[in-house]
Amino acid sequence: MNIPQEVARRRTFAIISHPDAGKTTLTEKLLLFAGAIQIAGSVKSRKASRHASSDWMEIEKQRGISVASSVMQMEYRDCVINLLDTPGHQDFSEDTYRVLTAVDAALMVIDAANGVEPQTIRLLQVCRARNTPIITFVNKFDREVREPLDLLAEIEQHIGMDAVPFSWPVGMGRTFRGVFDIRNDRMRVFRPGQDRLGTDDDEFVQGLDNPVLTERFDSEFAKAHDEIELLSEAAVPFDQQAFLDARQTPVFFGSAVNNFGVQEVLDTLVERAPTPGPRQAQEREVRPEEPKFTGVVFKVQANMDPAHRDRVAFVRVSSGHFQRGMRLTVSRTGKEIRPNNVVSFLSQRRDLLDDAYAGDVIGIPNHGVLHLGDVLTEGEKLQFTGLPFFAPELFQAVEVADPLRTKQLRTGLTQLGEEGAIQVFRPAVGSTLLLGAVGQLQFEVVAHRLKTEYGVEARLLHSRYTMARWLSAEDPKELKRFIDGNLANIAYDVVDAVAFLATSSAQLRVAQELYPKVQFHALREHGSQVFTG
CATH class of the missing domain: 3.30.70.3280 (Peptide chain release factor 3, domain III)
Known part of the structure; x- marks a missing residue:
């Protein structure tokens, strides 16, 4: 058991946006690229159901909106990714706020036709107050949308930090040709109707000054080429520490519904997003690599399985090594519990887990023993702040x-x-x-x-x-x-x-x-x- 090594593998982030920006669709596609699901709108082994994986509640399926946050864990490139989808609707902002206290980074989704919308601004204020690093995905470039330079300026204005493009769109709507990966100096070519998992058969063209790009994509690429050159001279260069300090946001462009421009986002989350950091309790600072387990309940969900009338406490592991069946103390009540049926999540699908580390989100079924804000420890009395x-x-x-x-x-x-x-x-x-x-x-x-x-x-x-x-x-x-x-x-x-x-x-x-x-x-x-x- 190497706790620091396991902590270094974790990436825990929330997806935030205004309603209808494409947040839940992007969540699906991230799961696809990580291999966690096989068909968008279904969880592996449940292919008959084509509702979004992150929308499990009956009313969500009827209305097509997310009204509760959901948790999904997956592995990608030897990293354990804990992805928390949140409600976009402002009426459920409390649930979203609680989720944002349990993550180390946020992925902000923006509708390229509408720009930065009111609910996004409110959520950004929460992230800024906590200095949460933000990665930005500008969605829906397969439609007629706003100019990318205008969107970039608006993001900087509202987010209060430098926006650093990692990719750039070539065209939009009917003339959308793809995205240019600025970091790797190559263009990922878009094919209309591409609703599939982009893998080895994706087409790339290397080099910003490659004449093939101008020949094939004519005025769309010429415009993108000029904008990229302008940005390379005028934009602030990316700085990893500035990103971690929430002073810069990497920006990506694409089309989530077409699985396009998504892999670059997932790769950046693995490469750039922070590993779990220390958490502040009223009594002291709790560091993730500490040997003893601590965790905080940031969400309680009733009836995830209506047949069993259960209540699942979502616990963000803050430190140590969780092992199924270990003795834990509820700081609020002093009550001791020994959870044996602890689960990890892929939305409504649950799998029994044997252990977890800082950054992971685990589910403890219970009957009212655990409340929001409860802290679980191996005996130490702690109260975390901020919920x-x-x-x-x-x-x-x-x-x-x-x-x-x-x-x-x-x-x-x-x-x-x-x-x-x-x-x-x-x-x-x-x-x-x-x-x-x-x-x-x-x-x-x-x-x-x-x-x-x-x-x-x-x-x-x-x-x-x-x-x-x-x-x-x-x-x-x-x-x-x-x-x-x-x-x-x-x-x-x-x-x-x-x-x-x-x-x-x-x-x-x-x-x-x-x-x-x-x-x-x-x-x-x-x-x-x-x-x-």
Whole structure:
């Protein structure tokens, strides 16, 4: 067992984008090139299903959108790649944010027709705040899109770092001829209708000044040639340390749906993306090559296998060597567990694993023992930072259509609340549960999942509340005085953290003025009652 050697083989990254930029398609093609799947839209041995490998939830297949992040592990060029696909829709930004805390790099997908879009900018802000290195893929050059030089300028403007082209498009749409690999000084020739795995039969033409390119591709290549020469004189040269420090982003162009320009991205991830780095806990810095295991739960997913009503905790390994059946301690509760049915993922396909190292994402099936933000160690008490719960901005009351299904409703909401799909509040007065969300679509997804996964027809009703704040106070008596005086507005979340639910910003402001010794928090650390804002 050589832990530093195994850590050096790991690459863990998330794919981020605005909806419909082609993120899930690119995920499929990366899996294809790595040999993890054989047909786009299916997992190996499941060729009858042609939904995206990363979209396993029934509502995702119906709507064609990703509403939950998914994890895929594969091997490529002697590296173990952990790829995390994320929801593009802004209503599921909390899930994406949590994923971004568990990765060492991000692959940003941009629609070449639309440029850098709002949701991409929000996700970039999260990456920038964490100094996460970013690789950029500009997609859809098989269509009529914007000029690559304009796109490059826009990327630099919004991303706040130098954009360094690693490849460059030759033409676009009907006149798309391929991409020129600047680093290797060769052009990969595009053939229309190329929906296959690009391998040894791909055609390459070597040399930017090769007259064959001008003869074959005429004005399209002449334009690309001039742009590449301009960039070589004007653009900042690539610097590996600047990339690792999130001051530069390598940029690639291509067409994910045609498997084109994808292999260059995968090769760069292996060659340039960082290996797992240290993780900051409240108590100390945890280094990946440490001999003892530590890991943090960054996601909990209910009902990945509806037949077994399971809950899988997604754990990012932070240090050491995980071995199936080893004794682990949950820092939050002190409870000891010995997970024997730990799995690795290829979206909904799960394989039992025997060991894992820093950077890997492992799945631990459990029944409510593990919560978001929980830290697993070999005995040391640690709390990792950076997994916040955002105060919801939308609220709805929830009732069950059939009173005989009340127990199933509460079970479903408890599990969905624990996985972070929705925030569930239990009012101090009354029995009607409240749902809190940052986006309207979250309510629709929860109602759909309650029906399909728990057999519960739920009614979502208007709520008078418009904001929530978690409460704390140095003096417990002050906190109790506030709770007793405001019971109609008090509720408890899934980890029993107390919250004040307000009907307006004016009501919140009055409460803050009347109770200056009580703190009102817009953020709470996942899995605990640690407040950060």
